[in-house]
Amino acid sequence: MTTPAPSSAAARQRLWHALGMLCGLGLGLAPIAPEVCAVLRALVGADAAALFWLDAQGLPEGFFHEDSPAGAQDLFLNEFSRLFAGPGEINVHTLARADGPRIGRLLSPGAQFFRSNSYNLLVRASGHHHTLDLRVEVAGRTRAIAMLFRAPGTGFSAGEVALLERASGWLARAFGAPPAALPAHAEGTGPVGHVVLDAEGRLPLFADETAAQLLRQANLRGLGLRAGPVALPPDLPQRLGLAQPGAAARIAVPGGWLAAGLRTLQPLAGGPGAAGQHLLTLQLERPHSIGVVQRVLALPLSPLQREIAMLAGLGHARADSHRLAGVGEAALKKHLRAIFAATGASDWGDLSRRLQA
Structure with a gap:
């Protein structure tokens, strides 16, 4: 069933803010793929979302798909060249080429696509029919392909295409330099x-x-x-x-x-x-920083207050928050009172520790 797009401006703003905070970590799209897919699906309104990150030749290195069955995922990973790269196949490698539109190449793909392995063994096998695709480019190179899916029925509208296209700048930002903050990874975080x-x-x-x-x-x-x-x-x-x-x-x-x-x-x-x-x-x-984003987003704060809290969570000093958040001392004190009230923190250091916990 299609996830409905948010009906309120506040809900949409929160989703955009979540996307910006996640991609602003500079981790690439793979580590944040589950969270980003959930945001894109909710923003546009779709049944499922997927992200594919690519190597220098435009071939998929890995992917995250929210609801593709195990057999379809195995086929994609093990049999890509044999089943999905031949003539008539429109797939992530095809979409990565810069010889076509950056968004929406699969909105009306033609009869050949619906006869292809890419559609029948991957898209239809996942219960989908409509696909909205986006090429994520950084410095002239395609780094990723984002896709949204819907079951047979209503396709994607021009307004929904525009929403995904608006997200492209944030997705590209994920491949930028990470902010000077917490270490980019955490040692020993799993078995x-x-x-x-x-x-x-x-x-x-x-x-x-x-x-x-x-x-x-x-x-x-x-x-x-x-x-x-x-x-x-x-x-x-x-x-x-x-x-x-x-x-x-x-x-x-x-x-x-x-x-x-x-x-x-x-x-x-x-x-x-x-x-x-x-x-x-x-x-x-x-990554520690993903958890910081999730904890900040759960707080009942304004977008600016979330940005300030994020600075503390990422390990920045309070003295740097004026420059990084673009606020003066009086405004910072006002926002910190709201942040401390929402988190129970007593000061900047305590806030940093709580958000990193």
Whole structure:
């Protein structure tokens, strides 16, 4: 069922403010994809939203889709080149090219699209029919594709197209430099998963349930593991950017970063020449700053007061808030009284600690 667009100006303003605060963190779109999709769906009014972030060649590196079934997600991740990149296929790689309109190429795609794998195996398989697409460009390069979906029935109006187009500037801002504030990530924010690899080719031999779940949720190209039993690819370390033991990598995924590390285990018992093994560790790092945004947005504050509270939550000094928020000392004191009343904080330092908790 289509999520209705907000009816009040205050509700719309809050959604725009949420989008601006999330994208202003400068984390890219992958870590904030679940929150951004929810905002876009609510702003425009749609059944579901999806974000695809792209590599330098315009191919999807990963994605977040709110309601696509497991089988469709696995097909997209594992069979993209075989099923969805041929003639007549209109997909994220096609939409990433700058030889067409930036928004709305799938509003009236023609009969060929409805015969394509992209429509039948992905869009229709998810219960959708109408698609509103947006190319997110930064410095002349397509960095992401945003999509909104609706079931058969009413399509997207010109006004709704304009709303998504207005969001493009905020989405592009997500790829800018992060503000000087909290560290961009938090260490040890989730359980650690383990994958045991053989000694010679470092082929996966065993993955515990935590590792399997982290890889399912990562939605990385070539790692479609949602439907059926987990079957890890033989080149799993290379897909994660781990060329040799001792290597480490951080990969942007929905909700944060997937931290991966590879090390050599001691040889198994069995005497001289016994084969050693390798251990791949995985952990999701959740950015502190996303939690700060969520806590600030939950407060009964004005947009400016949320901006001021956000500065404290991101670790800025009170002395910097005049310049960053564009307010004088008298106005700042007035707004802080409202912020302290809403949060129970006693001073700026206490407010910072509460919002970072």
